[in-house]
Amino acid sequence: MDDTVTCPYCGEEIDLAIDQGGGQAQEYVEDCEVCCRPMRVSVSASDEGEYAASVSRLD
Numbered sequence: 691m692d693d694t695v696t697c698p699y700c701g702e703e704i705d706l707a708i709d710q711g712g713g714q715a716q717e718y719v720e721d722c723e724v725c726c727r728p729m730r731v732s733v734s735a736s737d738e739g740e741y742a743a744s745v746s747r748l749d
């Protein structure tokens with residue numbers, strides 16, 4: 691599944707692909723596909739199995 695997040699650096703909306711096989715709580719670093727700066731991605735799943743991503747700056 692995908693979620694849409696807003697890059698904390700350039701403000702562009704990005705579609706992130708969420709790998710549900712990675713578990714219900716994930717954290718990793720991914721480069722923004724627009725400005726190529728690295729951001730921390732946090733993925734969490736609700737009890738209903740809905741996955742949501744949020745992003746924050748690394749610094």
Ligand SMILES: [Zn+2]
Nearest residue numbers: 697700722725
């Ligand atoms: Zn960006």
